[in-house]
Amino acid sequence: MASEKPYLAVTCTAPVNIAVIKYWGKRDEELILPINSSLSVTLHQDQLKTTTTAVISKDFTEDRIWLNGREEDIGQPRIQACLREIRRLARKRRSGDEEDPLPLSLNYKVHVASVNNFPTAAGLASSASGYACLAYALAQVYGVESDLSEVARRGSGSACRSLYGGFVEWQMGEQADGKDSVARQVAPELHWPELRVLILVVSAEKKLTGSTVGMQTSVETSPLLRFRAEAVVPARMAEMIRYVKERNFQGFGELTMKDSNQFHATCLDTFPPISYLNDTSRRIIHLVHRFNAHHGQTKVAYTFDAGPNAVIFTLDDTVAEFVAAVRHSFPPESNGDKFLKGLPVKPGPLSDELKAALGM
Amino acid sequence: MASEKPYLAVTCTAPVNIAVIKYWGKRDEELILPINSSLSVTLHQDQLKTTTTAVISKDFTEDRIWLNGREEDIGQPRIQACLREIRRLARKRRSGDEEDPLPLSLNYKVHVASVNNFPTAAGLASSASGYACLAYALAQVYGVESDLSEVARRGSGSACRSLYGGFVEWQMGEQADGKDSVARQVAPELHWPELRVLILVVSAEKKLTGSTVGMQTSVETSPLLRFRAEAVVPARMAEMIRYVKERNFQGFGELTMKDSNQFHATCLDTFPPISYLNDTSRRIIHLVHRFNAHHGQTKVAYTFDAGPNAVIFTLDDTVAEFVAAVRHSFPPESNGDKFLKGLPVKPGPLSDELKAALGM
Numbered sequence: 246m247a248s249e250k251p252y253l254a255v256t257c258t259a260p261v262n263i264a265v266i267k268y269w270g271k272r273d274e275e276l277i278l279p280i281n282s283s284l285s286v287t288l289h290q291d292q293l294k295t296t297t298t299a300v301i302s303k304d305f306t307e308d309r310i311w312l313n314g315r316e317e318d319i320g321q322p323r324i325q326a327c328l329r330e331i332r333r334l335a336r337k338r339r340s341g342d343e344e345d346p347l348p349l350s351l352n353y354k355v356h357v358a359s360v361n362n363f364p365t366a367a368g369l370a371s372s373a374s375g376y377a378c379l380a381y382a383l384a385q386v387y388g389v390e391s392d393l394s395e396v397a398r399r400g401s402g403s404a405c406r407s408l409y410g411g412f413v414e415w416q417m418g419e420q421a422d423g424k425d426s427v428a429r430q431v432a433p434e435l436h437w438p439e440l441r442v443l444i445l446v447v448s449a450e451k452k453l454t455g456s457t458v459g460m461q462t463s464v465e466t467s468p469l470l471r472f473r474a475e476a477v478v479p480a481r482m483a484e485m486i487r488y489v490k491e492r493n494f495q496g497f498g499e500l501t502m503k504d505s506n507q508f509h510a511t512c513l514d515t516f517p518p519i520s521y522l523n524d525t526s527r528r529i530i531h532l533v534h535r536f537n538a539h540h541g542q543t544k545v546a547y548t549f550d551a552g553p554n555a556v557i558f559t560l561d562d563t564v565a566e567f568v569a570a571v572r573h574s575f576p577p578e579s580n581g582d583k584f585l586k587g588l589p590v591k592p593g594p595l596s597d598e599l600k601a602a603l604g605m
Numbered sequence: 606m607a608s609e610k611p612y613l614a615v616t617c618t619a620p621v622n623i624a625v626i627k628y629w630g631k632r633d634e635e636l637i638l639p640i641n642s643s644l645s646v647t648l649h650q651d652q653l654k655t656t657t658t659a660v661i662s663k664d665f666t667e668d669r670i671w672l673n674g675r676e677e678d679i680g681q682p683r684i685q686a687c688l689r690e691i692r693r694l695a696r697k698r699r700s701g702d703e704e705d706p707l708p709l710s711l712n713y714k715v716h717v718a719s720v721n722n723f724p725t726a727a728g729l730a731s732s733a734s735g736y737a738c739l740a741y742a743l744a745q746v747y748g749v750e751s752d753l754s755e756v757a758r759r760g761s762g763s764a765c766r767s768l769y770g771g772f773v774e775w776q777m778g779e780q781a782d783g784k785d786s787v788a789r790q791v792a793p794e795l796h797w798p799e800l801r802v803l804i805l806v807v808s809a810e811k812k813l814t815g816s817t818v819g820m821q822t823s824v825e826t827s828p829l830l831r832f833r834a835e836a837v838v839p840a841r842m843a844e845m846i847r848y849v850k851e852r853n854f855q856g857f858g859e860l861t862m863k864d865s866n867q868f869h870a871t872c873l874d875t876f877p878p879i880s881y882l883n884d885t886s887r888r889i890i891h892l893v894h895r896f897n898a899h900h901g902q903t904k905v906a907y908t909f910d911a912g913p914n915a916v917i918f919t920l921d922d923t924v925a926e927f928v929a930a931v932r933h934s935f936p937p938e939s940n941g942d943k944f945l946k947g948l949p950v951k952p953g954p955l956s957d958e959l960k961a962a963l964g965m
Contacts, residue, residue, distance in 0.1 A: 469870055472832045499876075506878045510829055510870035516859075517894045518866045524884045534877045 252302035253350060255385040259378035261293040261363075261371075262286065262406045262413060263442065263556045265501040265548060266485050267508035270464040270474060276423040277402045280464065281474040282482050283415045284431065284489075285406045286558070288442055292587045295374040297359040299382035305354035312359050312375075326399040327379055328355070334396070335387040351387060372456075376400025377407030394427035410434040412489045414482070437492050441564050443557040445571065447525045454519050456551045463515040470511040477507065494560055498546030501558060502533070505548040526553045532574050532603060533557070536567060539602035565593030574603055612662035613710060615745040619738035621653040621723075621731075622646065622766045622773060623802065623916045625861040625908060626845050627868035630824040630834060636783040637762045640824065641834040642842050643775045644791065644849075645766045646918070648802055652947045655734040657719040659742035665714035672719050672735075686759035687739055688715070694756070695747040711747060732816075736760025737767030754787035770794040772849045774842070797852050799920045805931065807885045807913040814879050816911045823875040830871040837867065854920055858906030861918060862893070865908040886913045892934050892963060893917070896927065899962035925953030934963055 268283035308319045308328065319325075335351050359378060361371050380396040383389070389396075397404035405428040406413040418426030463470050481504060488496035512519040522530075526549060533547050545559045545567050559567055568585070569592035628643035668679045668688060679685075695711050719738060721731050740756040743749070749756075757764035765788040766773040778786030823830045841864060848856035872879040882890075886909060893907050905919045905927050919927055928945070929952035 468837050469829045469832065469867065469874075472829065472836070476832070477828050503876050506876065507829065507874050510874040513873060514829075514867050514870040516863050516866065518890060520882075520887050520890075522880075523887075527880050527883075530878060530880075 251304065252300055253353075253386050254298060254300040255382055256296065256298040257378060257382050257385065258290055258294045258296045259374045259381060259407050260290045260410065261288045261295075261374045262403065263288060263548060264403065264406070264550065265497070265558075266478060266481055266504050267550075268403055268415065269508050269511060270460045270470055271402070272417075273421075273423065274461065276426075277398050278423045278426050279402055279415065279417045280471070281478040282417040283403070283406070284482060284485050285403070285413050285415075286440070286442070287407065287410045287413060287434070293363050293374070293444075295359055295361050295371070295378040297357060297375075297378040297382045299355055299357050299379075299386045301350055301353035301355045301386045303353055305356060308354050308356070310357040310359070313361060323376070323400050324379075327376065327383065327396055330396045330399050331380065331383040331387055331389055334384075334389045334391055338389060338391070355383065355386065357382065372401035373403040373407045376404035380404065381408070392427060395423065397428075398423075398426065411436055414486065431486055432489050437489070439492075439560045439562070440494075441559050441561050443559070443564070443568070445529055445555040445557060447523065447529070447553040447555065454521075454551075459512065459515070459519050459551060462517075463511055463519070466516040467511050467514040469514040473507055473511055494558075495543045498543040498558060501546045501548050502543075509549065521551050521553060522549060523553045526555060528574070529555045532570065535603050536570055536599070539599050564590055566595065566599075568592045569595045570599065570603060573600060611664065612660055612713075613746050614658060614660040615742055616656065616658040617738055617742050617745065618650055618654045618656045619734045619741060619767050620650045620770065621648045621655075621734045622763065623648065623908060624763065624766070624910065625857070625918075626838060626841055626864050627910075628763055628775065629868050629871060630820045630830055631762065632777075633781075633783065634821065636786075637758050638783045638786050639762055639775065639777045640831070641838040642777040643763070643766070643838075644842060644845050645763070645773050645775075646800070646802070647767065647770045647773060647794070653723050653734070653804075655719055655721050655731070655738040657717060657735075657738040657742045659739075659746045660716045661710055661713035661746045662716075663713055665716060668714050668716070670717040670719070673721060683736070683760050684739075687736065687743065687756055690756045690759050691740065691743040691747055691749055694744075694749045694751055698749060698751070715743065715746065717742065732761035733763040733767045736764035740764065741768070752787060755783065757788075758783075758786065771796055774846065791846055792849050797849070799852075799922070800854075801919050801921050801924050803917040803919070803924070803928070805889055805915040805917060807883065807889070807915065814881075814911075819872065819875070819879050819911060822877075823871055823879070826876040827871050827874040829874040833867055833871055855903045858903040858918060861906045861908050862903075869909065881911050881913060882909060883913045886915060888934070889915045892930065895963050896930055896959070899959050924950055926955065926959075928952045929955045930959065930963060933960060 262285035264283050264285040266284040268279050270280040272278050272280045310317050310319050310324060332351065339351065357379065359375055361375065363371065377397045379400060380393045384393055384396070393408055394405040397408055406415050408428055409430040411433040412431040413428055414431050415428050416426065481500060485497070485500055488500065509522055512521060530547055533545050536545055537543050544563045545557060547555045547557055549555055568590050572592055573595055622645040624643050624645040626644040628639050630640040632638050632640045670677050670679050670684060692711065699711065717739065719735055721735065723731065737757045739760060740753045744753055753768055754765040757768055766775050768788055769790040771790055771794045772792040773788055774791050775788050776786065841860060845857070845860055848860065869882055872881060890907055893905050896905055897903050904923045905917060907915050907917055909915055928950050932952055933955055
């Protein structure tokens with residue numbers, strides 16, 4: 246019987262997702278309901294992931310949590326919201342299931358240890374993979390099998406998108422209770438095998454304005470953000486889903502860049518203004534546009550979240566040349582071997598014409 | 606008789622104006638009609654001005670122009686538009702005036718020499734003072750006395766605002782021919798004697814994206830710009846005029862900053878994106894907000910045109926302390942004595958509390 250087990254331990258991993266139609270702004274701070282739908286690409290877990298172990302035991306006297314080896318306050322409202330929600334779902338399931346009566350384990354306290362293999366809070370969506378992993382790990386130990394969108398969302402809005410691989414839409418929903426504000430897979434992991442992601446780490450420092458406070462201030466003060474959410478994003482969502490389904494990189498890339506720029510525009514329209522991009526980010530933007538102009542088509546696209554680091558989308562046949570262009574524009578003297586991480590990439594040859602076009 | 610004069614020379618000066626409700630985007634490229642009204646503060650000519658000499662002579666065989674001592678192509682469309690317009694107005698005036706028949710001088714060619722005492726094309730509105738001065742000088746030599754809004758506007762839209770001192774509104778107008786797109790003084794030069802302007806020169810380099818091309822691309826590609834022009838600016842114009850009339854610095858300063866930020870937001874929403882602000886500009890923005898937060902009120906406001914240089918508005922009683930704060934945050938080692946120019950300013954004492962608040 247489950248109730249006699251002294252402890253139950255589960256370890257899972259969750260991926261990072263990169264939004265190409267951005268989420269910025271909540272219509273409900275408590276339930277974490279967004280003012281617009283968003284769409285993201287889930288990254289492979291080889292390079293970026295959160296690994297979370299959850300253990301429940303009758304010997305534990307309190308819930309506890311460790312992030313990257315350091316104990317954190319379990320009382321944080323977001324973590325508490327996840328715990329409450331998962332226990333509510335667990336109770337609901339057990340009470341409706343005659344053959345699986347409420348086990349003791351539901352009352353067990355939980356210890357959680359979570360580790361990211363990449364910098365936290367530097368605009369690399371660490372909270373998304375973190376809360377997706379937390380939701381999934383808790384669901385495993387407490388025996389919850391329903392949709393976890395709400396649990397993950399209560400931790401960090403975009404975390405619900407990390408519950409699926411491939412291309413994922415977070416539908417904003419309309420209901421006041423948020424039941425229809427859920428993540429949905431638009432296309433599976435293997436849908437677009439040529440698509441590649443490069444992350445150009447500009448700074449791994451913790452950002453000055455966190456996303457939660459930032460988007461709250463934006464909702465309160467930016468006239469452009471409201472317009473974006475209501476009048477621009479709905480059409481962009483439909484357009485982006487079409488590009489993904491058609492594997493149309495030109496359309497996908499251009500709209501990804503436009504939506505990143507518009508998100509940062511609404512940050513700048515916030516008062517006081519929020520700037521996540523720095524001069525290096527802008528040099529990368531410039532580099533991408535020159536690279537594309539040289540080729541006469543969108544071969545590479547950037548997107549920036551709430552931080553200066555660039556996420557680059559391209560196709561496999563362009564990776565080598567673009568990496569060479571990055572090395573040309575940002576010579577890696579001081580970084581040495583650490584300049585390139587991840588899948589093996591051999592920077593390709595750079596034509597003199599392209600070098601001239603990059604102009605650096 | 607005027608027709609017997611061998612030549613006529615006139616020298617005039619024109620001031621720079623700094624928009625606090627920004628002009629960005631034309632609805633008619635040829636007539637230079639804006640998509641929204643704008644409002645500016647005309648600066649005193651002691652520090653920043655254009656000086657233009659226009660000479661007409663029967664001995665001149667062609668029109669010629671020199672800018673900052675270098676001859677430029679007189680065939681430039683903007684200069685040609687001004688010349689055509691002023692000669693049209695001159696002919697119109699003479700033909701309607703029996704006592705002042707068409708003099709020979711109207712057919713004389715003109716030589717123009719114009720000098721700015723500040724960097725050109727670095728986002729310091731050099732084209733505004735330049736074309737205002739050109740329009741005025743040409744009007745003098747050709748004997749035109751009508752409203753010069755259109756002549757100046759055909760050179761550079763915001764130039765029409767430099768025709769007046771004090772606080773000046775450029776009404777966008779509604780007519781297709783632009784006859785009602787004119788500058789109008791909202792309050793005279795001496796209306797707000799305590800108001801002070803500081804220009805923090807971040808870079809005197811020529812900007813990467815000129816205003817003309819920049820705003821054209823914005824109109825074509827930024828969904829946020831259209832919304833701003835139609836739904837945000839009209840209310841802001843009314844609000845700003847009220848603040849100016851009431852000499853309400855809190856309101857004036859806050860709205861000035863918001864409108865600057867929104868203008869740069871629409872630049873970022875342009876595709877490819879335009880960035881006029883750099884990391885130093887952003888440090889200045891940050892400094893101003895910290896300074897104001899420390900004082901619990903808007904004592905200083907920034908605005909940025911199409912370049913990284915900050916224009917700071919404040920009141921006379923705050924200048925010394927703010928200059929000290931700038932020196933504290935941007936120590937002038939390498940600039941030496943050139944750090945401060947203009948009216949004598951003695952940086953005031955900086956409290957330890959303020960230094961801590963600035964946190965640099």
